[in-house]
Amino acid sequence: MMNNETVDYEDSARKLPKQFNFWRGIYNKDKNYIFGRTPKNWGELLLFYSIFYIILAALFAICMQSLLWTLDKKVPKWTLNESRIGDNPGLGFRPMPLNISQGSLVWLNSRNASTIKNYVDLIDSFLYPYEEATLHPHENSVNCDFENLPSADKVCRVNLSHFGQCTAANSYGYNSSQPCIFLKLNRIFNWTPEPFFGDTALPENMPNDLKLYIKSLQEKEQNQVFISCEGQNPSDKDSIGKISISPRGFPHYFFPYKNKEGYLSPLISVQFESPQRNKNINVECIAWAKNIVYRGGLRDRQGSIHFELMID
Incomplete structure (x- = not known):
């Protein structure tokens, strides 16, 4: 109470x-x-x-x-097949589409000067580090070829003169409806390609023109990752027209990637010289080496890249 x-x-x-x-x-x-x-x-x-x-x-x-x-700033703890990236490099392409809603479609309106300029500006931005490296070479970089290989502490310079007609002076072909696409191999630390040499059996699905090209080279020049590009489907092969690839491969002296100062990934230019107008053309580019596994498809593509090209 x-x-x-x-x-x-x-x-x-x-x-x-x-x-x-x-x-x-x-x-x-x-x-x-x-x-x-x-x-x-x-x-x-x-x-x-x-x-x-x-x-x-x-x-x-x-x-x-x-x-x-326990970590090194330049060397990853897990590499190659021990890492999440794995040991099978893929391909990337530039320029990317102007509109993200277009997916992987490079759509060029040849009558629209603004569209042409936008694509040219994208490629200029992408190539800017390469232009700077040409004008002001890094002290760690050297000129390389199959005769002159870099020492262990040096990296090779990317020669922009190897891109044929795909230059800024030509607007990378976009002002003449002959657009250029630039390809690069994804970086995988400490990965070294195993090339196909002309005296070995080449893959059956490799394009015949690439087989003939490989066999025409000297053995030391065959030591590279070769690239082929063609229409993905029979109708695309008929519509894609002539393709110029320059150079035809990524030379071995750019590998392995060791995250050294001054390193820039090698590039390949692909110019579509006479694509059919007003048609969506599916393009597939494949990287060729013994230790690159090719797999097509849209979900789990490996060792290759797919994009579409349309010119109005």
């Missing part, structure tokens, strides 16, 4: 204005409570959580630093 003092207190609390009860909850001067605790309680609580979070942050920092000590 409650005593009279408790009843009187509760009755008086009920009679207090709601606004007074709110401020009394924030600070009770009778008991010296701030939000229900004394200043001493708040001080003890603040001290406890300060020490707790300082120790927690220190443990996290020690764990992160221990992990970073």
Whole structure:
């Protein structure tokens, strides 16, 4: 049974204005409570959580630093088939479509100067590092060919003169409805290609013109990853017209990729000289080497790239 003092207190609390009860909850001067605790309680609580979070942050920092000590800034911990990337490089292409909603469709309106300029600007931006490296060569880079190979501490320069008519002076062919597409092999640390030499059996699905080209080269010049591009379907093969690929492959002296200063990925230009107008042409480019596995399709494509080309 409650005593009279408790009843009187509760009755008086009920009679207090709601606004007074709110401020009394924030600070009770009778008991010296701030939000229900004394200043001493708040001080003890603040001290406890300060020490707790300082120790927690220190443990996290020690764990992160221990992990970073096991990593190299230039060499990944896991490489080739031990890594998530794997040891089967794919291909990339530039320029990308102007509109992301177009997917992989390079759509050129030959009567629209703005569209032509946009594609040219995209390629200019992509090639800018290569232009800079040509004008101001990195001290770590050297000119290479099949006779002059780089030393272990050097990287090879990309020669822009190897792109045929795919130059800025020609607007990369976009002003003449002969667009150029640039291909590059995805970087995989420490990956080295195993080339097809002319005296070995070449894959049955390799285009015949590429087979003849490989066999016409000297053995040292066959040491590269070759590229072929053609229409993906029979109707595309009829519509795609003549294709010029320059150079025909990625030379072996650009590999393996070691993340050295001054390294730039080698490029290949693909120019479509006479594609059929007003037709969506499916194009497939394949990288050819013994240790590159080719797989077509849209979901799990490997060792190749697919894009569409349309010229209005």
